[in-house]
Amino acid sequence: MRRFIIVHYGEIGLKKANIEYFVEKLRKRLRVLFEKRFKRNFSIKHSLSRFLIALPGDFTYGQEEDYAKILYKVFGIKNFKFVYEGKIDIEKLSVQIWENLPAFVRDPDSKPRTFRVRVKRSMILPFKSIEAERQIGACLLRSDIGIKVKMENPEFVVDVEFFNNHGYFSFKKYDGPCGLSANSQGKLVSLISAGIDSPVASYMMMKRGARVIFVHFHGYPYTDKAESEHVRELVKMLSDYQFDTKLYLVPFGQFQKKISTNLDIPAKIRTVIYRRLMLRIAELIAKSEKARGLITGDNFGQVASQTPENIFAIHEASTIPIYQPLIGFDKEDIIGLAEKIGTFEISKLPCKDTCGMFMPEHPEIKANIYDVREYEKLLPLGEWLSDILKKSEIVNLDCN
Ligand code: ATP
Ligand code: MG
16 A cells, blocks of 8 residues: 655644745755655655655555654644555545554554544545544444544544545654744844753744854863863754754853953953853854844843843844744743753753853843943954954754
């Protein structure tokens, strides 16, 4: 029997005039990832709000995970399933379902206790979905499936979609990451540290379709290399969600040192000045990359630099929009997301980070923007900016 993957998308389906644009981006992404991983061509048809991806003739149940691993990371996908292309005639289809039931359903040791049939139709048929569910269910019971029917929360679901003149059936539905197609929304520059928040913030904006370019400010040689190494790993992990990814590694320690040793600048205001310099550099990178905004992992009230006064004083240095998708989240929720996307394992590793370097003991929590601007005049910022950019390293990372 012919096997396919049916991919359903989520929010993309709500697009009206420009739906084709998002669908094509998604199709291209699927094609590139599959062909890269399996070294062969794939037919990927789009029909009635879903993709139908033809699986090779020698596809086996055990290979589902290989394909699923890719699809879990394709933004835009709501869910997907590995289907058999069955008949449209219910009696014949029921027999096909019976013959192809997964082994665990027949094994007394792993047999589920309850099941139901769920039918969806996207074509005109002489029967209603509920009638088809009953008939297929009755046929499986007659064939001695040996499991009770349970409509609410059954342990096992036989899923059937009628469309394209076939009854496509499957036994497991996988969740996709949702969101909009990768790279469908233009570029943003994300300020990424080795911490927990900024990788999650970057992920969230990628999920909304932004193509993300990363910039990390490192303190080397004042910090060890572990921080930049962790950031590289995080960016590598995130690059699976988009096409090739660029990471700017910006040497920042020496400038932090210069600010911290300027005795005319009060120690407590330093953090705000460091952050403003980071934003200015990120903005220059954004301009050179034709990116339309910045991303930070800022979170309201989490640390001293994130009081409303300080966020105001820091963000004022940027003339382009700053997206802060985590601004209203609880830390626990951010950690939950970091665990889900896999970045937490790296983010929680200890390292001497740039943020903690040359920090005042008592940072200002209500920075005054007029004072900050005056103190900045004591620094040769223009000169620094071009110098810092020249010293930056660009790393190109490709998805797995
Ligand atoms: P994170 O967990 O993302 O490091 P945080 O809770 O430590 O965030 P801050 O240290 O105040 O918060 O940083 C706020 C934001 O500034 C970060 O989320 C990140 O976007 C950016 N940022 C901080 N340090 C760096 C760095 N060394 N390089 C690039 N961006 C940074
Ligand atoms: Mg941090």
